[in-house]
Amino acid sequence: MNRSIFRNIAPPRRSLRVMAVTLMAAALAACVNYRGIRSDSHPASAADYPAAVSIPTQGGAWPAMDWPARLGDPQLSALIQEAIANNPTLAQAKVRVAKASAYVQQANAATGPNADVRYAFSHEHLSGNTYLPPPVGNSTQDENSLMLGASYDLDIWGKNHEALRSAISQRKAEEAEAQQARLILSTSVAHAYVHLALLYALRDVAQNEVASRKNIGLLTQQRVKTGLDNEVESRTVNVTIDATQTDVSELDGQIATTRYQLAALLGKGPDRGLQITRPELLDTPDAALPDNLPADLLSRRPDIVAAHWRIDAAGHDVKVAKADFFPDINLSAAFGYDAFGWGRLFNASSRQLQAGPAIHLPLFDGGALRAQLKDRYANYDSAVEAYDQTLIGALNEVATQVADIRSIEQQQVTAQHAYDESRRAYDLEIIRYKAGLDPQLQVLSADVARLEQSQRVATLRLQRLDAQVSLIKALGGGYAATDDLAVNGHVAASP
Template sequence: MNHKLYLKTLSIALIGLLSGCAIGPDYQKPNTIQTADFKEGEGWKLATPKIGIMPEKWWSLYEDNELNQLQERLLGANQNLAQYEAKYRQALALVKGARAAYFPTITADVNAKKSQQGKGNSVTKTYDIGPSASWEIDVWGKIRRQVESANADAQASFADLAAAKLSLQSELAQTYFQLRIMDIQQKLLDDTVLAYQKSLSLTENQYNAGLVVKSDMTQAKTQLKSTQAQAIDIKYQRAQLEHAIAILIGEAPANFSIKPTYIVPELPGIPSILPSQLLERRPDIAGAEQQVISANAQIGVAKAAWFPDLTLSAGAGYSSNSFSHWVESPNRYWSLGPQFAMTLFDGGLISSRYTQAEAVYDEKVANYRQTVLNGFKEVEDYLIQLSTLQQEAVVQQEAVDSAKESLRLITNQYEAGLIDYLNVASTQTSALTTERTQITLLGNQLTTSVKLIAAIGGGWTTAELDKD
């Protein structure tokens, strides 16, 4: 058989071998617990948001320009996010490396050596030059499974990046709203301090005129100083929140500040979803599934180790004992042929690796199912929390109205000389507490709405995986 016929026969055989299926199980999506609807979602269904679906930039629902600008800065400068982006690039490089195994490896060799066999024999000179190639034929689909696994790992890394992005965006929005609530609290306390200063001045004048006892004056002063201390503490809390925002957007706290404002966004309508849609919206769930896909492919890789590897090697070049006649036709050579290699005994190593691969798969399936359950729980938790806060806000508004009316009546009685200042101070404290509680409830509603949006995946969907 001449070498051309040999090459043709070998090529036909290789095509037949490569047409086979990849060894190991093909991926099937694991079953998960499903429900028709969310238990705590009744009020959610009745909500009528301005839009029917969640926008990719979900924070735009709050219609706050300052928040919009901060979110853009976060995407470009947050260093935790930069770490996840770098990890994703690493995963993509590993995919490229895995795919390289589909192709032959070609090298070029140049050798010049001297050798001697036996003492007294002449020294032999040998000169070799020429390329060589080796190609592992993917007979059993091992390389295909390795590529499948690497690609799934890259998709999981991309999902991790998306999850980190969503988490940081959520953290930024929550911190921003907490800061704005501190602004409202600060204004309330500053206004209250001014009112208490006027009350103290009036009480001092009344005391000097002999109209009230000294305890009324000291009580008014105590009330003022206590409220001033609260106002100072609010400044400290706001500064901490401002520092946290600076870090989130990649700034040093010393170089960053946000001007106070006394307007907070209204609570937006949040587009509702079904539990079945949650699997397509949360990046952590998508990432967990990609880990299952990768582990499933690794079972095929482990199983392929029981079968022989087929490597096709080829070489050509010139070999001569004379440098001057090195590269001449008579000194030309070539070689081509397959090589089968198979492990006959390894003390159970391959078997243990296969068992390990199956166990890793089971672990990833369990992790995927638990991630789905955790997702359901988070949505249910934030739905009931948001609903409860909305009910509390209605009742708290009634409490604020009642406290203001009570303060008006008590103040009138004090000015008429019917009661002492202790009653006024007690009522003032109660009124201030109810107003501060109302503001805190507003902040809790805003931050919980952000948590709910993050729990349903923000504006992300699994379609994002196909883009990369």
Template sequence: MRRIAMLALLMTGACSMNPRLDIPKPPVAASYPDAAAAEPASAAAIDWRTMFGDPRLQALIDLALANNRDLRVSTLNVEAARAQFRVARGAMLPQVDANGSYTRQRIPTSTAAAGIGGATGGGTGTAMPSGFEFGQYSANAALTSFEIDLFGRLRSQSQAAFERYLASDEGRRAARIALIGSVVDAYLAERLAAEQLALTERTMADWNMSLDITRRQHEAKQVSGLELAQAEGQVQQAAADLAAGQRALAQAGNALQLLVGAPIPADLPAPIPLADQPIMTQLPAGLPSDLIANRPDIRQAERELVAANADVGAARAAFFPRLSLTGLFGFTSLAFDNLFKGDNRTWSFTPQISQPIFHGGSLRGELRLAKVQKSIAIANYEKAIQTGFREVADGLAGRATYKRQLDAQRKAVDAAERRTRLSDMRYRVGFDSRLELLDAQRSQYAAQQAMLELRRQELSSATGLYRALGGGDEGRAPSK
């Protein structure tokens, strides 16, 4: 019992060689640019279904979360890291194996021990003129080279593996958020392509009607060939835009299907136009300090930093002695019936200590490598914070400017439509040339296309801000 207590004390009393870890302060400003003085709490807590209210978009996100291959790989990476942690943790515990064996051997008479035949007890040995032949049974439980972690080497390795497991889970969460944002962007791109194509088709139909009128007027000698050529060129340009729009719509659909990871069902809810998309665009950002708690990619970088610090501790502990134990307890007999009887017990106990003396500089190289990797982890952690700060700042700049830009563009569309109506009226009564009407029509078409693109950019910017704030994360990492 004393030996067991002493062994438990040695197992739990290991010191740690991990250096003190001071998490760097966020290398960013205390507040965001373009943020209100009393900015509300971060929008990261908003559920993605609340953020994206389009039922068709919600169904696509659900499909992507279930089928996307990149997210599936991230999930499998978490399982692999968890298995690696179990391997590292298992090295801290004793490994006990049960063994059973039977050995049959022959000893020459010249080397046979005196009286060995009488030691069988069960008559299993057979004496022969040239030697002695017998069988031996054994059963034992063996403790194989159990290292007592006096200086915390195994504990540091286990901690590093656990932190990397947590980091991989944070990486999966970051991949989940990125996937949601990518699906939204691809959906908006598809909606933009579809609506721009519909606008091109309507415009081309109007321009074809105008071209028919111009042709009849030209046949009646009422307009010149120059005006007819201008009308034909306008229609052909619309035809080129139509082909480009069809290509853009097909490619946008392909990109969306790749993200979803499965064929898009035909029974999805009808899409909502870009102008009416129920996506929240005025999101609160909170403070930069919220990013550390809300963004899984920053938490992932922090976990990697803790793991790198534990690697330094393991490399330090490698310079100190290692104490290992090997033990065996079992039974040995020449007869199977007597294996567990009498004085057939056997045991052995072998403590061993080893001290590194000369390893050709490999231990110092491993320690130096661990320290450099820790410095790299610090830089990656700080860069993750700076990247998150920049992404939020970009989103806030969009939040502050897109509404004003959209209002101005909407007025520009209204003005272009009014100009087209007036130009058409003046052309019909002969006050304006055909060239003036064509220019007005082209300006209206360009303004409407720009309006659709600008609305898509506003929604995409809001999505980017939501993603930058850590929105879409379903929870925290698991415990040990």
């Protein structure tokens, strides 16, 4: 046969390269793509929600991490630290952070080379009618294989690195949410403690009222002896004494219940609550708002920071899903020994060497990759919506607490004035009652008015402190993010 004929009709090397490129281009054109799948969502900024009037600049300071100590009661600070150390909710948050850290390590491992050692042993009877002729064919053999292998994903499209960035962002989100859980727990303990202080204050008022009405009872007995009053007035004042004593007992029950609630927050049994002593007089810090609100709130609220990182993680997940549409090239190599029997495994003739690329190119998948990308974009849109809602809630929470504090402060002024007037009116009625000028009904009426105003003054004072705790929570409780994403309040545009 004339070999020159074949040489003349064989395509040149250049033609082969052109053909290979053409076939590859055709394959790429035929493969799945993500045309038309996108998102127009973008996270809002603080400037998108005007709040300058509701949240004015007042030159105040942000809360410090040791804000419980600044309320003036060492027991409160100790209780909060105990709750942080023992509460199951915080323990669960720490577990989530640890789990997210493990995901980061797994994702980081995928960005580098992998190596392993594999050993295999098989005892088998080989067919005599295959590529192995006798005496190996139609015999029973023990095969040993020992291989050292390594592989590396070129990650041309950055899929593995995007997965790593997503895992890091998820971990940062979990860390911020752990701080949010800590803040919620701390302020919950503080709210319960302030409520306990209020119950004790109201009990003092009720106990003083018992003494006051017993004093009215003594005056009534003297008037009964002189004929100015009769048995009706005597029994009436006894009813008021018993009713007030009932109030004291009711408050004792509420005090015990609140102690049990505190014990639960501490992660302890109910007996721990019985060890909590009466709260000391608590200081009420200044409620002046810090400057640069609401912009700085983006890095001061752990829930907002967590929502930021959720968006960032979702954006990287979208890029991972996009990379799945492109060819994936994995380089692998293996060296080792393979032989029948035990004595020849490490002979030079038993050596094996394997090396080469593995290329994966999706062509037709029934729309699975496009559906996966749509799901990732939906997660991104959901993260953006959750962030916007968190930001709106945070701004309105700050504004609400500021309005509550200002309202309570105004009520305190009028309530104190009303109490002073009611106390003077009561003192005058006692004088007139002793002199026989006024009946018992007017004395009791003045006494009820004084009691109500006394309760209101005590309640408003502790409500003011409770609102201050709520404002501390609304301002982030001393949390301050240090990551660029959270500090700058910026999230990349839709991926």
